[in-house]
Amino acid sequence: MQKILDAILADELDAIGSLDVPESYRGVTVHADEADMFSGLETRDKDPRKSLHVDEVATPELGPGEALVAVMASAINYNTVWTSIFEPVSTFGFLKKLGGRHNLPYHVVGSDLAGVVVRTGPGVTAWKPGDRVVAHCLDVPLEAPDGHNDTMLDPQQRIWGFETNFGGLADLALVKSNQLMPMPKHLTWEEAASPGLVNSTAYRQLVSTNGANMKQGDTVLIWGASGGLGSYATQFALNGGATPICVVSSPEKAEIVRSMGAELIIDRSAEGYKFWKNEHEQDPREWKRFGARIRELTGGEDPDIVFEHPGRETFGASVFVARKGGKIVTCASTSGYMHQYDNRYLWMNLKSIISSHFANYREAWEANRLIAKGKIHPTVSKVYSMDETGQAAHDVHRNVHQGKVGVLCLAPEEGLGVLDHELRAKHLTAINRFRGV
Secondary structure, three states: OHHHHHHHHOOOHHHHHHOOOOOEEEEEEEEHHHOOOOOOOOHHHOOHHHHOEEEEEEOOOOOOOEEEEEEEEEEOOHHHHHHHHOOOOOOHHHHHHHOHHHOOOEEEOOOOOEEEEEEEOOOOOOOOOOOEEEEOOEEOOOOOHHHHOOHHHOOOOEEOOOOOOOOOOEOEEEEEHHHEEEOOOOOOHHHHHOOHHHHHHHHHHHHOOOOOOOOOOOEEEEOOOOOHHHHHHHHHHHHOOOEEEEEEOOHHHHHHHHHOOOOEEEEHHHHOOOOEOOOOOEOHHHHHHHHHHHHHHHOOOOOOEEEEOOOOOOHHHHHHHOOOOOEEEEOOOOOOOOOOOOHHHHHOOOOEEEEOOOOOHHHHHHHHHHHHOOOOOOOEEEEEEHHHHHHHHHHHHOOOOOOEEEEEOOOOOOOOOOOOHHHHHHHHHHHOOOOOO
């Protein structure tokens, strides 16, 4: 592995294909025999630092249409948190169903990467050893007709590093070649690794015709606007001529979205919204108070689009506050997936709930192209070493992070990998906006 790293650091990428691939590599794993380790604990008390390990694992065999990538950096997504606390189910069920080389007593996790292709399998023509790449996390065989209009509808669609093995939080990663995209030249390894999953997800959810199909002039309510998903949704709204209403949970997070150009901000902690009276009953008075605050900010307008991902905690309020004929587009349920809402506010006001899950290759490519052009910027706030991945996941689990949390894999330090220094200098303030907050 060291020879491959030395070649990358020396920018001798043409030599990568001639170097030996090691028989094993370091990877961040969860263990099947620990899947019950948190039984009986509340979700909040389950600690990724106890379940995530850095192990030496065997290098998988490369198959047709696949690529092996030397991973310089990766990032934490909420699916790694779910994997680490074995919620809502253990990912070993996914691996067992997938079978073959993926069905192992350990799961190498991670759904983001930036790195260099070291090998390609039979049939791969678009990529070669030495290519600098990032990867999106859609793993799809496209053997069924269902996915040929939208690959996300393929019945065998999976999320790489979550529903498959050999993910990106490792020195090497196994991906399908159609997961690869060009690495933006003005970014460091850790910056380039961080947008993949969340940027593509936010693009489909908000911009794509498969999601909310946002247009100029739309008012968009964005939950968690300074977080991994929300920080990209806020940028897409601003770039697309929409007006974001950014919901955050602290003055520090409010300042971040303000620095991005957002003007309408709700600090939900400061204003004390409690949408649930107790575990079983919501409080419509709080929905109305929240809606009144939105109208106060917008001059009387309700949101055309609600960008939903917290789930159970906020979904009732989201359905209530959307305008008549508005859209609630949901891609996750980080606070719980058993949603409750008052259907009268949905059906009598002709609102729509739209489900959105990651992105197809075209959407991921378009989202990455915006990063490469400097139209959308990474939101890295902090970077950990691979050995500290448990702490990084713990930060995301407890929502004490901003934007995205990066992880160095092969990269020995931050700040490496930039090729286009002129473009970087032009956008440096935006690139570093989330740093040190």
